Amino acid sequence: MKLKIMAFLAIWINIAFTFAQTPQSTAKIWGRVLDSENKNIEYATVAIVKDSILMKTAFTEQDGLFSFDNLAFGKYVIKISVVGYPVYQTDTLTLDATHPEINLADIKLKSTSTHLKEVNITAQKAFVERKIDRTIVNVDALISNAGTTALDVLSKSPGVNVDQNGAISLKGKNGVSIFIDDKPTYLSGADLENYLRSLPSSSLDQIELMTNPPAKYDAAGNAGIINIKTKKTKIAGFNGGVNLSLNQGELSRSNNSFNFNYRKDKINVFGLFSYNLNNSFTDLDLNRKYKNDDGTAKYYFNQNSYFRRHGNTFNLKTGMDYYVSEKTTFGVVLTGMNRISSQVNNNTSNLSNASMQLDSVIRAENIDNIKYQNGGVNLNYRHKFNQTGREITFDADYLAYRNQTDQAYYNYSYFADQVLKSQDILTGNLPSNIDIYTAKLDYSHPLKNNWKIDAGAKTAYTTTDNTADYRIIANDKTSIDYEKSNHFLYQENINAAYLNVSREGKRFSIQAGLRFENTVSNGHQLGNLIKPDSSFKRTYNSLFPTVYFTYKLDTAGNHQLGLNYGRRIDRPYYQDLNPFFSPLDKFTYYVGNPFLKPSFTQSIELSHTFKNKITTTFGYSWVKDDVNETIEILNGTYYSRPANVGKTTVANVSVNAEIDLTKWLKLNAYAEFARTLSKTDFYTGYLVTNGSYLRFNPNLQIKISDTWNAEVNMRYQSKFSNVQFLLGSVHEFGAAVQKKLSAKSTLKLSANDIFRDRIFNGVINNLANTEANWRNRNDSRTVIISYSYRFGKAFSTPSKHDSSGADAEKNRVKN
Numbered sequence: 001m002k003l004k005i006m007a008f009l010a011i012w013i014n015i016a017f018t019f020a021q022t023p024q025s026t027a028k029i030w031g032r033v034l035d036s037e038n039k040n041i042e043y044a045t046v047a048i049v050k051d052s053i054l055m056k057t058a059f060t061e062q063d064g065l066f067s068f069d070n071l072a073f074g075k076y077v078i079k080i081s082v083v084g085y086p087v088y089q090t091d092t093l094t095l096d097a098t099h100p101e102i103n104l105a106d107i108k109l110k111s112t113s114t115h116l117k118e119v120n121i122t123a124q125k126a127f128v129e130r131k132i133d134r135t136i137v138n139v140d141a142l143i144s145n146a147g148t149t150a151l152d153v154l155s156k157s158p159g160v161n162v163d164q165n166g167a168i169s170l171k172g173k174n175g176v177s178i179f180i181d182d183k184p185t186y187l188s189g190a191d192l193e194n195y196l197r198s199l200p201s202s203s204l205d206q207i208e209l210m211t212n213p214p215a216k217y218d219a220a221g222n223a224g225i226i227n228i229k230t231k232k233t234k235i236a237g238f239n240g241g242v243n244l245s246l247n248q249g250e251l252s253r254s255n256n257s258f259n260f261n262y263r264k265d266k267i268n269v270f271g272l273f274s275y276n277l278n279n280s281f282t283d284l285d286l287n288r289k290y291k292n293d294d295g296t297a298k299y300y301f302n303q304n305s306y307f308r309r310h311g312n313t314f315n316l317k318t319g320m321d322y323y324v325s326e327k328t329t330f331g332v333v334l335t336g337m338n339r340i341s342s343q344v345n346n347n348t349s350n351l352s353n354a355s356m357q358l359d360s361v362i363r364a365e366n367i368d369n370i371k372y373q374n375g376g377v378n379l380n381y382r383h384k385f386n387q388t389g390r391e392i393t394f395d396a397d398y399l400a401y402r403n404q405t406d407q408a409y410y411n412y413s414y415f416a417d418q419v420l421k422s423q424d425i426l427t428g429n430l431p432s433n434i435d436i437y438t439a440k441l442d443y444s445h446p447l448k449n450n451w452k453i454d455a456g457a458k459t460a461y462t463t464t465d466n467t468a469d470y471r472i473i474a475n476d477k478t479s480i481d482y483e484k485s486n487h488f489l490y491q492e493n494i495n496a497a498y499l500n501v502s503r504e505g506k507r508f509s510i511q512a513g514l515r516f517e518n519t520v521s522n523g524h525q526l527g528n529l530i531k532p533d534s535s536f537k538r539t540y541n542s543l544f545p546t547v548y549f550t551y552k553l554d555t556a557g558n559h560q561l562g563l564n565y566g567r568r569i570d571r572p573y574y575q576d577l578n579p580f581f582s583p584l585d586k587f588t589y590y591v592g593n594p595f596l597k598p599s600f601t602q603s604i605e606l607s608h609t610f611k612n613k614i615t616t617t618f619g620y621s622w623v624k625d626d627v628n629e630t631i632e633i634l635n636g637t638y639y640s641r642p643a644n645v646g647k648t649t650v651a652n653v654s655v656n657a658e659i660d661l662t663k664w665l666k667l668n669a670y671a672e673f674a675r676t677l678s679k680t681d682f683y684t685g686y687l688v689t690n691g692s693y694l695r696f697n698p699n700l701q702i703k704i705s706d707t708w709n710a711e712v713n714m715r716y717q718s719k720f721s722n723v724q725f726l727l728g729s730v731h732e733f734g735a736a737v738q739k740k741l742s743a744k745s746t747l748k749l750s751a752n753d754i755f756r757d758r759i760f761n762g763v764i765n766n767l768a769n770t771e772a773n774w775r776n777r778n779d780s781r782t783v784i785i786s787y788s789y790r791f792g793k794a795f796s797t798p799s800k801h802d803s804s805g806a807d808a809e810k811n812r813v814k815n
Helices: 002-020 150-155 189-198
Strands: 026-034 045-050 053-059 065-072 074-081 093-095 101-108 128-131 134-138 160-162 168-170 176-180 204-210 224-230 237-248 252-264 267-291 297-323 328-353 358-384 391-415 420-446 451-474 477-480 486-504 508-526 534-552 559-570 581-585 588-591 599-610 614-634 637-660 665-682 685-703 708-717 720-722 725-727 730-740 745-752 759-767 770-778 782-793
Touching: 026 074, 026 093, 045 065, 053 065, 065 074, 093 101, 150 160, 150 189, 150 204, 168 176, 168 224, 189 267, 189 297, 189 328, 297 358, 328 581, 391 581, 614 665, 614 759
Parallel strands: 026 101, 176 224, 588 637
Antiparallel strands: 026 065, 045 053, 045 074, 074 093, 128 134, 134 204, 160 168, 204 224, 237 252, 237 782, 252 267, 267 297, 267 770, 297 328, 328 358, 358 391, 391 420, 420 451, 451 477, 451 486, 486 508, 508 534, 534 559, 559 599, 581 588, 599 614, 614 637, 637 665, 665 685, 685 708, 685 720, 708 730, 720 725, 725 759, 730 745, 745 782, 759 770
16 A cells, blocks of 8 residues: 555656646736825726737735736736726736736825815625635624624534534534644634634634645545634734723623734734633533333433633733844744633533422532643744745744633432532632644745645644543542543644646636645553553554546636536544543543544535626535434443544535625525435444425625625524434524714724524434433623724835845745
8 A cells, every 4th residue: 555655656757757847828917006195905806918818817915915926928918997996907918928017006096076184995805705715704794793703603604513612514414623824723612612702803814715625735624624714904003903892791701912013124013912701601401201111201300501611811922033134034823822711511410200290409509610722833934936936934833722621510409399418519720731833844845837836844743742630529529530530641743745737828727736644642541440551553554536627618707617626634632532520510421442443535626607606516525434423322322422423424415695686785694505414333223314404694795885884694503303303493593783983983883683583403213212301501692892993004115125036035924
């Protein structure tokens, strides 16, 4: 097998070097758009035309800059359109070997009216943009995103679903890898949920949804990758912004951020600081009916749990870029997060006999105090060999996660007449440490005729150390709970290499890649007085191909077809491999599974796009050794554990539309229908599960005036059956309004779940002699007021830099 892999890679590398010897002929056009008062224009629409055919469109950034890279030699025309100004068009621009780059410098637009004192730029980025290998969501395009968190933004993105526990799925599939600025978070479960809740939406620029990511990205994540891109300030001088928001429901929350960028000469310093105040609750009802072997009722268990959460989270990201020359840049980025939070669960459980007469009551107060910290350092290097885009980049990262959880669970058992039967206290000391070291090298080489080759390698080494020290206090005596106590060590090394070839043509574009990953993992559970030592070691090698095609059926590009295929892997989360028992309450435990195997997914998608407005996608994927949550009942106690549930197939069709109904009314709508089929050897017997759902997310954007905008939105998902769980339907309505106070400040007001409809409910199936259902409500009806202000004044840099090939690097900020 290894010889086949080595031979296959050798062929790809040989192809790469063969292409690399071909002379290059790619070029670039860039410039800056200014208004009549020499102020930068953001969101101006810039189009590049060749032979009367529209090739690409782009929007200017905050600093007014635009750029078209990797162009073939030839003759072009640039057209710029902005509300309040006539369309600007350049003369014919010729790119050839003598002039491979054209800097249009500052393009000053003239107002249509000489009496206009102030021009308000109301052009807006599209909510959704599409590329050959991803869908891009512009966060600021929706007013209702203001003042929320990254998790809230994801829940409104097309194809993304965030369930009641904060778990994220993409187009009906679990196993999504979350990246921040092209770097994996390495988080899962509650840690990932809390992290995303701590990121204010004001710090986000775009969400990239990749159901089939290119070979450059890690192959982890069966459902694909969601890459969250933070905002970057590119303009010279000292610039920044402040964003403040208050979120009021039954409880108060707040998301605030401050970002800055200072650039002069060869030094660029940047930073982002955010503060998140979280106050939330979950009101959960859980009902269980235990049965005899003949199906008659044995006894009933009805439980209400009220979770009250409070937390303060501070996020910091800062760094510096040093421009050694026009072609070489060194950078360092420091990140840190500190979260101090608490959760109190007041729990009442009523146990009734077969006649539904109260037998006993258990009341519990479960307290978790959590101190979570993580920090990281990134060293990066970038070198451009020439002006055509050939470059090499290197990143070295160290990430450290430190989590200290202290638990105290007070349990009181009463007879039916409320006389105290017994009481005990369970305490837990749970330190958890994760250290991650990575190094990554990427090389990009544009070729002639719009061909391009990308290649790279990466190594990652991870160590985890998790301890669970549980003690029981009963009758004034303290003893170690060896059944729940645990010490688990885990190490993992992943080595990868990839090659990607792409070409963007007038009508036909192609991209193909191959990634190889080698994984070596070791787990060791230390024993105690009642549990022996246990360990495991796994080594496996895998190839992950990706292919993308797009074809324009007409020269205007009104109809475009797309096809892509890819293979991916979903490795078990570090926490899921830890086999210790984690109590949620006296009758419910979470248990890890050290025997989890990685699952592999193959997926294929066919799409049609009409005038870049309506995209219809048909998708099909099949998963081997799919991982899902399973519930098992032993002696009346629930045990939730992840398991390889077997084979799963998902077929879906989705439609995403962005339609201008009138000059003042725009519709963004996403609809998806999916059907899943799961086959597994379940502990209750062989299980076949069919499930389907319909998801619909319409959004109406209303332009009231040049300074006033409004939005009305809705989300709906039908009921859905998935392995053990039958999930009930969910829907909600929201609205928002925005007032642009000036060119630098904006005030927004939004309301979420206005009718308080977002209530989760469902049934747990396939339980041995048991029926169970639940109902879950949280603080979803909220009103958010947010205020944003941008500040700063740009100063000019030496003119010798204005028209050089260093512009891309000087404007680059790794935030």
